[in-house]
Amino acid sequence: xxxxxxxxxxxxxxxxxxxxxxxxxxxxxxxxxxxxxxxxxxxxxxxxxxxxxxxxxxxxxxxxxxxxxxxxxxxxxxxxxxxxxxxxxxxxxxxxxxxxxxxxxxxxxxxxxxxxxxxxxxxxxxxxxxxxxxxxxxxxxxxxxxxxxxxxxxxxxxxxxxxxxxxxxxxxxxxxxxxxxxxxxxxxxxxxxxxxxxxxxxxxxxxxxxxxxxxxxxxxxxxxxxxxxxxxxxxxxxxxxxxxxxxxxxxxxxxxxxxxxxxxxxxxxxxxxxxxxxxxxxxxxxxxxxxxxxxxxxxxxxxxxxxxxxxxxxxxxxxxxxxxxxxxxxxxxxxxxxxxxxxxxxxxxxxxxxxxxxxxxxxxxxxxxxxx
Amino acid sequence: xxxxxxxxxxxxxxxxxxxxxxxxxxxxxxxxxxxxxxxxxxxxxxxxxxxxxxxxxxxxxxxxxxxxxxxxxxxxxxxxxxxxxxxxxxxxxxxxxxxxxxxxxxxxxxxxxxxxxxxxxxxxxxxxxxxxxxxxxxxxxxxxxxxxxxxxxxxxxxxxxxxxx
Numbered sequence: 282x283x284x285x286x287x288x289x290x291x292x293x294x295x296x297x298x299x300x301x302x303x304x305x306x307x308x309x310x311x312x313x314x315x316x317x318x319x320x321x322x323x324x325x326x327x328x329x330x331x332x333x334x335x336x337x338x339x340x341x342x343x344x345x346x347x348x349x350x351x352x353x354x355x356x357x358x359x360x361x362x363x364x365x366x367x368x369x370x371x372x373x374x375x376x377x378x379x380x381x382x383x384x385x386x387x388x389x390x391x392x393x394x395x396x397x398x399x400x401x402x403x404x405x406x407x408x409x410x411x412x413x414x415x416x417x418x419x420x421x422x423x424x425x426x427x428x429x430x431x432x433x434x435x436x437x438x439x440x441x442x443x444x445x446x447x448x449x450x451x452x453x454x455x456x457x458x459x460x461x462x463x464x465x466x467x468x469x470x471x472x473x474x475x476x477x478x479x480x481x482x483x484x485x486x487x488x489x490x491x492x493x494x495x496x497x498x499x500x501x502x503x504x505x506x507x508x509x510x511x512x513x514x515x516x517x518x519x520x521x522x523x524x525x526x527x528x529x530x531x532x533x534x535x536x537x538x539x540x541x542x543x544x545x546x547x548x549x550x551x552x553x554x555x556x557x558x559x560x561x562x563x564x565x566x567x568x569x570x571x572x573x574x575x576x577x578x579x580x581x582x583x584x585x586x587x588x589x590x591x592x593x594x595x596x597x598x599x600x601x602x603x604x605x606x607x608x609x610x611x612x613x614x615x616x617x618x619x620x621x622x623x624x625x626x627x628x629x630x631x632x633x634x635x636x637x638x639x640x641x642x643x644x645x646x647x648x649x650x651x652x653x
Numbered sequence: 654x655x656x657x658x659x660x661x662x663x664x665x666x667x668x669x670x671x672x673x674x675x676x677x678x679x680x681x682x683x684x685x686x687x688x689x690x691x692x693x694x695x696x697x698x699x700x701x702x703x704x705x706x707x708x709x710x711x712x713x714x715x716x717x718x719x720x721x722x723x724x725x726x727x728x729x730x731x732x733x734x735x736x737x738x739x740x741x742x743x744x745x746x747x748x749x750x751x752x753x754x755x756x757x758x759x760x761x762x763x764x765x766x767x768x769x770x771x772x773x774x775x776x777x778x779x780x781x782x783x784x785x786x787x788x789x790x791x792x793x794x795x796x797x798x799x800x801x802x803x804x805x806x807x808x809x810x811x812x813x814x815x816x817x818x
Contacts, residue, residue, distance in 0.1 A: 351702035363696045498806040524718040531710045534702035
């Protein structure tokens with residue numbers, strides 16, 4: 282496509298975008314949604330590099346100490362080490378939750394933006410709900426992250442700290458906004474006379490959009506097949522091993538066989554690693570596929586040259602394949618595969634950032650042109 | 654709005670609400686107890702080993718195995734119902750990009766929606782009955798989802814191949 286054709290296509294896009302006015306719900310949810318996904322992914326990468334492995338090592342060390350305490354017949358030390366495991370797991374759990382919730386809210390924002398034309402609410406109500414949603418979607422992950430650090434300090438409650446209270450408030454804001462949007466969608470579905478939605482965005486099929494959609498569907502399908510394979514081949518074997526290895530460690534401790542405890546602990550570490558990488562690969566490939574499908578629908582709003590849009594789509598798909606495959610190979614190739622997985626994550630982040638900038642350029646051009 | 658799109662959007666949203674409702678119930682009434690049981694049985698198992706009491710240790714690990722089996726499936730069901738619902742909604746939005754007739758789109762949508770409900774249901778039923786029935790339901794549900802999704806992929810690829818570059 283030549284640049285003049287590209288410009289006229291973009292101009293046609295501006296004329297269509299009645300749902301994309303300055304500070305409209307569609308624009309807020311699209312920009313906010315991509316920003317949430319970006320921040321969630323960057324946080325996930327930082328967490329993977331600086332926290333995840335160190336934390337897993339600490340959990341493993343505490344479990345190992347508990348097993349050796351059992352070997353030495355020291356019940357008090359066993360309990361103490363399990364308390365340490367609990368603290369390490371809480372630290373890890375809150376960080377995983379921050380990463381997961383931020384990205385999930387980003388996906389939800391993109392979907393709400395796409396469903397906008399079918400939501401029978403006034404533009405003002407949609408805009409206010411978009412702000413409520415984004416405030417909640419930001420508040421919840423930040424406060425979940427703080428739970429481990431704030432603890433119960435100055436809390437009026439015995440078991441729940443201030444960070445948890447504000448995280449719940451964030452969740453409530455998101456729920457209120459989503460339920461309100463759903464009511465609007467229901468109103469549209471059950472209306473006696475339905476007007477056709479004014480945006481024809483999902484029907485727009487640019488080459489980059491087609492590439493992202495077909496690639497995304499392929500990734501999700503690959504994830505489904507991998508999940509089916511995991512359930513059929515690994516799931517029950519892993520569950521049986523989990524029990525038998527723990528029993529082996531405990532029998533070794535009871536019979537005071539240090540060698541049995543040691544080999545059991547090594548096998549247990551291997552098993553947990555094998556489980557973690559397979560589940561991570563399954564969930565990441567599906568999530569990236571879904572992200573790619575969602576972004577396919579927004580390509581008309583990415584104000585970049587079609588050639589660059591295609592390049593960024595390819596970069597996103599390449600990263601989306603590289604990360605799960607390298608995660609799967611981590612047990613065999615260690616840090617090399619881990620490093621390549623991080624590069625895959627970085628490619629997705631860079632491509633997403635480029636598309637976000639493209640959308641920002643679009644909104645800038647839209648506002649300068651005075652359309653809608 | 655076509656019937657197939659309406660089915661995927663309404664069905665996907667209903668499934669997401671169902672999955673969230675289940676998650677809420679689970680978080681309030683079951684998760685905390687399950688985690689307590691898993692942690693306590695592990696500690697008791699190692700404590701029993703420290704006291705050289707293999708019967709206590711074995712019993713505790715057996716409890717851990719049961720609790721973990723149920724916990725893993727209950728959490729997976731929550732995630733899969735909502736995840737599949739999101740996939741259904743996204744497919745519903747992009748249904749126009751499928752190179753199939755309305756009738757085939759409807760059949761695929763029914764198959765995808767039915768599979769998305771039955772697959773996690775089969776997993777959940779495995780916590781109540783370890784027999785072949787729930788497993789068969791899980792396999793049937795996942796086959797419906799994978800079959801429908803594979804055909805969706807084919808339809809999108811066909812349409813993309815026909816689209817002007």
